[in-house]
Amino acid sequence: MDLQAVDLIKRLKYRYLRCLDQKRWDDIAGCFTEDATAAYGGGAYTFEGRDDIVAFLVRNLGRVTVLTSHRCHHPEIDVHAERARGVWAFDDVVIDTDFNVTVSGAGFYTDEYALDGDQWRISHTGYRRTYEQIGAREGVEGLRLSASWWATDGRSDLPAE
Amino acid sequence: MDLQAVDLIKRLKYRYLRCLDQKRWDDIAGCFTEDATAAYGGGAYTFEGRDDIVAFLVRNLGRVTVLTSHRCHHPEIDVHAERARGVWAFDDVVIDTDFNVTVSGAGFYTDEYALDGDQWRISHTGYRRTYEQIGAREGVEGLRLSASWWATDGRSDLPAE
Amino acid sequence: MDLQAVDLIKRLKYRYLRCLDQKRWDDIAGCFTEDATAAYGGGAYTFEGRDDIVAFLVRNLGRVTVLTSHRCHHPEIDVHAERARGVWAFDDVVIDTDFNVTVSGAGFYTDEYALDGDQWRISHTGYRRTYEQIGAREGVEGLRLSASWWATDGRSDLPAE
Numbered sequence: 001m002d003l004q005a006v007d008l009i010k011r012l013k014y015r016y017l018r019c020l021d022q023k024r025w026d027d028i029a030g031c032f033t034e035d036a037t038a039a040y041g042g043g044a045y046t047f048e049g050r051d052d053i054v055a056f057l058v059r060n061l062g063r064v065t066v067l068t069s070h071r072c073h074h075p076e077i078d079v080h081a082e083r084a085r086g087v088w089a090f091d092d093v094v095i096d097t098d099f100n101v102t103v104s105g106a107g108f109y110t111d112e113y114a115l116d117g118d119q120w121r122i123s124h125t126g127y128r129r130t131y132e133q134i135g136a137r138e139g140v141e142g143l144r145l146s147a148s149w150w151a152t153d154g155r156s157d158l159p160a161e
Numbered sequence: 162m163d164l165q166a167v168d169l170i171k172r173l174k175y176r177y178l179r180c181l182d183q184k185r186w187d188d189i190a191g192c193f194t195e196d197a198t199a200a201y202g203g204g205a206y207t208f209e210g211r212d213d214i215v216a217f218l219v220r221n222l223g224r225v226t227v228l229t230s231h232r233c234h235h236p237e238i239d240v241h242a243e244r245a246r247g248v249w250a251f252d253d254v255v256i257d258t259d260f261n262v263t264v265s266g267a268g269f270y271t272d273e274y275a276l277d278g279d280q281w282r283i284s285h286t287g288y289r290r291t292y293e294q295i296g297a298r299e300g301v302e303g304l305r306l307s308a309s310w311w312a313t314d315g316r317s318d319l320p321a322e
Numbered sequence: 323m324d325l326q327a328v329d330l331i332k333r334l335k336y337r338y339l340r341c342l343d344q345k346r347w348d349d350i351a352g353c354f355t356e357d358a359t360a361a362y363g364g365g366a367y368t369f370e371g372r373d374d375i376v377a378f379l380v381r382n383l384g385r386v387t388v389l390t391s392h393r394c395h396h397p398e399i400d401v402h403a404e405r406a407r408g409v410w411a412f413d414d415v416v417i418d419t420d421f422n423v424t425v426s427g428a429g430f431y432t433d434e435y436a437l438d439g440d441q442w443r444i445s446h447t448g449y450r451r452t453y454e455q456i457g458a459r460e461g462v463e464g465l466r467l468s469a470s471w472w473a474t475d476g477r478s479d480l481p482a483e
Contacts, residue, residue, distance in 0.1 A: 014396035069428035074175035106230035136303025142458025235336035267391035297464025
């Protein structure tokens with residue numbers, strides 16, 4: 001039933017985004033079909049195949065000195081049998097403590113999903129940004145990091161999920 | 162059935178917000194009933210009728226040098242037959258590259274919706290802000306725009322929706 | 323039925339978050355079971371019992387000079403009979419106009435919920451931050467507050483909910 005499929009597809013996207021910010025690269029691979037494709041930055045960066053996509057993510061976000069918050073909103077998901085198409089609004093914040101910059105932006109994802117056996121997976125993902133901006137973290141009045149997943153909050157005995 | 166009506170009302174709000182950030186003014190009109198009313202800023206700005214509301218939006222957000230991210234969260238929607246009421250948390254970012262300012266804020270929407278033929282539409286919308294702040298974009302350490310819908314990401318051959 | 327329980331649990335979380343930003347401390351108590359526990363900051367701050375948790379919230383966020391935006395996203399909620407477990411992504415902004423600072427961050431909540439009579443309530447809540455940062459509000463180029471719930475938008479004759 002559609003409402004249930006839409007719910008499973010939302011869970012897939014939420015798991016993907018959580019794994020992205022928690023750097024769970026092994027878990028993230030399973031979010032994509034093997035032949036998944038990606039087109040980021042309105043088509044500026046394109047990738048073919050799950051391994052290619054995950055390699056790009058690890059290359060860019062693998063360091064624990066890169067603290068990220070990827071958030072999706074406003075799901076407009078249409079299911080057609082074993083295929084689905086989803087448009088999402090997103091915003092993201094990337095704090096790089098090596099290069100002392102904050103990159104933040106907003107835009108819209110256009111995804112395609114496929115029922116792969118009994119699992120919905122991402123078969124295509126792409127986004128086009130409304131805006132993206134880069135700001136310095138050095139010489140900014142009184143700006144300091146006060147907590148992070150891999151430092152202060154690492155004391156957590158809570159399961160991360 | 163209520164769950165389905167709530168789902169359609171969420172899709173309506175998400176389409177409205179997407180059209181707002183993508184400046185799809187023709188599509189946005191259809192999100193409102195003809196006699197829709199709006200009360201923004203806790204009642205500081207009020208509008209009567211769909212045309213009046215859309216004219217206000219175009220006047221304020223029409224320029225492609227105004228890059229916006231309007232996001233709604235936490236839907237609390239109650240349906241009563243062909244009427245519904247929805248409370249949403251929101252946050253928004255407005256970057257004006259002509260006036261070199263960023264306006265950002267958060268608050269709560271109180272909407273009313275009506276089943277207009279076979280379509281749910283917004284019959285009233287209003288918000289009250291928890292806060293709004295204005296920041297300069299000139300003289301801010303290392304701040305620069307690195308992507309935008311109508312420039313860099315315009316290369317996109319992806320459908321915007 | 324699960325989909326309905328998940329929906330009620332989302333409404334509970336959204337009501338809790340709205341009460342938090344609108345400082346509705348009486349309403350917030352009812353969101354928790356009497357023996358609810360909390361573990362914030364990855365376990366740095368722990369509280370036992372509804373009264374203890376609410377007292378902490380009032381102590382930290384009670385002043386109307388503290389303007390907050392707490393937002394949750396990406397619900398991954400699993401229901402097991404009269405218990406449920408939920409993981410949420412979150413981001414928050416806290417503007418303190420007495421101390422002239424903005425605290426902003428992102429992370430993940432891990433909640434437990436219980437069906438208490440006919441009402442779902444939070445029986446445990448905890449979060450671990452991906453990051454948190456503190457920024458000054460004095461000496462920041464052109465930064466000013468332009469609206470707030472308890473000032474400008476207080477004129478509202480709209481119901482807050």
